[in-house]
Amino acid sequence: MPDAEAKPAGTSELGEAKSPPPHRLLPRLARDPHQTLIDLGNQAGGALLRLDLGLFRPYLVTHPAHVQHIMRDNVGNYTRDGNSMLWRSVRRAAGDGILSEGPGWVTSRRIMQPLFTPKRIDPLIEEMASAVSDAVDELDEAARTGQPIDIAAELSRIVCHAVTRVFFADKISVPDALRLVSAQDTLVTSAKSRFLVPFMPDFVPMPGDRAFRDALHTIDELLLPVVREARRRPSDSDDVVATLGRARTEDGHELDEQRMRDDVVAMFAVTTETTYAVLTWLWPILDQHPEIADRLYDEIETVVGAAPVDRSHLPELRYTRMVLDELLRMFPPGWLLPRRVMAADVLGGVPLKPGATVILSPYVTQRMAAFWDRPEVFDPERFAPDQPKRAHRYSYYPFGGGPHQCIGAHLFSLEAQIIVATLLSRFRFRLRAPGIPVPKVAASLRVRDRVEMTLLPVKRPAAA
Numbered sequence: 013m014p015d016a017e018a019k020p021a022g023t024s025e026l027g028e029a030k031s032p033p034p035h036r037l038l039p040r041l042a043r044d045p046h047q048t049l050i051d052l053g054n055q056a057g058g059a060l061l062r063l064d065l066g067l068f069r070p071y072l073v074t075h076p077a078h079v080q081h082i083m084r085d086n087v088g089n090y091t092r093d094g095n096s097m098l099w100r101s102v103r104r105a106a107g108d109g110i111l112s113e114g115p116g117w118v119t120s121r122r123i124m125q126p127l128f129t130p131k132r133i134d135p136l137i138e139e140m141a142s143a144v145s146d147a148v149d150e151l152d153e154a155a156r157t158g159q160p161i162d163i164a165a166e167l168s169r170i171v172c173h174a175v176t177r178v179f180f181a182d183k184i185s186v187p188d189a190l191r192l193v194s195a196q197d198t199l200v201t202s203a204k205s206r207f208l209v210p211f212m213p214d215f216v217p218m219p220g221d222r223a224f225r226d227a228l229h230t231i232d233e234l235l236l237p238v239v240r241e242a243r244r245r246p247s248d249s250d251d252v253v254a255t256l257g258r259a260r261t262e263d264g265h266e267l268d269e270q271r272m273r274d275d276v277v278a279m280f281a282v283t284t285e286t287t288y289a290v291l292t293w294l295w296p297i298l299d300q301h302p303e304i305a306d307r308l309y310d311e312i313e314t315v316v317g318a319a320p321v322d323r324s325h326l327p328e329l330r331y332t333r334m335v336l337d338e339l340l341r342m343f344p345p346g347w348l349l350p351r352r353v354m355a356a357d358v359l360g361g362v363p364l365k366p367g368a369t370v371i372l373s374p375y376v377t378q379r380m381a382a383f384w385d386r387p388e389v390f391d392p393e394r395f396a397p398d399q400p401k402r403a404h405r406y407s408y409y410p411f412g413g414g415p416h417q418c419i420g421a422h423l424f425s426l427e428a429q430i431i432v433a434t435l436l437s438r439f440r441f442r443l444r445a446p447g448i449p450v451p452k453v454a455a456s457l458r459v460r461d462r463v464e465m466t467l468l469p470v471k472r473p474a475a476a
């Protein structure tokens with residue numbers, strides 16, 4: 013693997029970041045933003061780049077050492093400012109809580125983080141596996157009749173079954189959860205123009221605004237009653253809503269309705285959206301790599317077989333975990349993580365002014381030839397336990413890092429193993445249109461078009 017440390021993290025001399033000419037950059041970004049950013053990252057080899065998008069001129073940060081500086085070493089200087097790219101839309105949807113910055117974030121992180129530690133999550137494995145299994149049962153009919161399914165829709169249904177039961181104590185019904193997921197989908201997609209033109213004031217109408225507002229309205233309609241009920245009848249349950257209901261701010265006050273609503277909205281989104289988004293990429297990848305698929309099937313057959321997935325299986329699903337780690341390398345849902353520069357700083361020899369935007373991208377760094385061998389090849393062996401340690405912690409950061417590091421990484425790992433093992437212990441699949449899907453231009457990394465497939469029940473010799 014290329015040695016990230018050996019690449020210059022910057023130079024001791026100060027200088028402006030290179031900036032690709034806008035007349036070439038803009039058409040390329042409009043055509044294929046994902047590949048263009050990877051190409052730019054590769055051309056710059058880890059140096060900071062300035063993207064000249066007219067009135068908006070953010071820096072693209074790809075070197076792991078620079079990522080570490082922003083996410084960890086000098087984190088106080090790089091904020092998820094609620095007026096900046098991406099975070100402005102996030103703030104409109106999820107307010108000043110866990111997905112924000114400052115005192116509201118401190119309180120929410122203190123309240124939410126303990127719910128997702130391995131100690132709290134591991135005892136929930138059986139319940140999660142049983143919810144997943146119940147949801148997967150509903151695919152038997154499609155497998156029997158050969159009816160094609162939209163795997164993203166099915167995965168979101170499976171995830172909603174698990175999440176509503178385990179983390180929301182069935183306070184949100186599965187049909188409501190699916191309406192929420194669909195509204196979230198609209199938020200992520202309709203925020204695109206505000207994302208790309210973050211300096212436009214709110215009073216100037218932009219495409220997608222109406223859809224965004226309608227989706228927020230749906231979310232409030234579904235979640236506010238849940239919040240109000242929890243406030244009316246506090247309980248000692250340890251689901252997300254009841255936990256927020258009992259929580260206190262740093263100065264001892266209970267959270268008001270708006271603050272509770274903000275964190276319920278945020279927590280529902282992060283527990284659903286990311287997991288199904290990343291697992292949707294798995295099937296086209298397996299279809300393209302039959303040798304990887306066979307090894308995965310063999311492991312699941314040996315470890316799980318025809319039995320329901322249970323806690324004892326998970327430590328044995330080593331190859332499954334390697335496949336998931338590689339999936340997160342190539343398709344991290346949080347593909348762009350912008351920050352606002354607070355005070356002047358120097359990064360990689362480039363002076364940064366207060367107010368500038370820096371864009372970090374796990375998607376780009378994790379596909380750069382400077383930091384990965386054959387970055388465009390899907391190869392789970394990179395994550396084999398006997399592989400040498402990666403040269404730099406931040407050459408792979410699908411879950412971010414530093415104080416804002418994802419609190420759901422352990423949950424994702426368990427939940428994704430359970431879902432993949434449950435599905436593949438029962439079905440094989442055939443894609444209707446083979447090929448790796450094109451990513452959608454949206455705030456998170458999703459497939460642009462449906463991934464449709466037919467399911468084939470796994471045949472096993474009848475027991476003697």
Ligand code: HEM
Nearest residue numbers: 121282283286290345346410411412416418419420423424
């Ligand atoms: C594939 C699965 C997931 C990926 C790749 C992922 C990725 C990320 C990333 C990159 C961040 C950092 C954002 C930033 O630095 O601005 C983050 C934050 C967060 N994630 Fe995840 N996430 C995943 C699943 C989950 C799940 C299942 C949960 C459920 C608890 C979750 C909860 C959160 C929360 C609450 C934050 C905000 C943390 C903070 O700012 O203090 N995530 N996630």
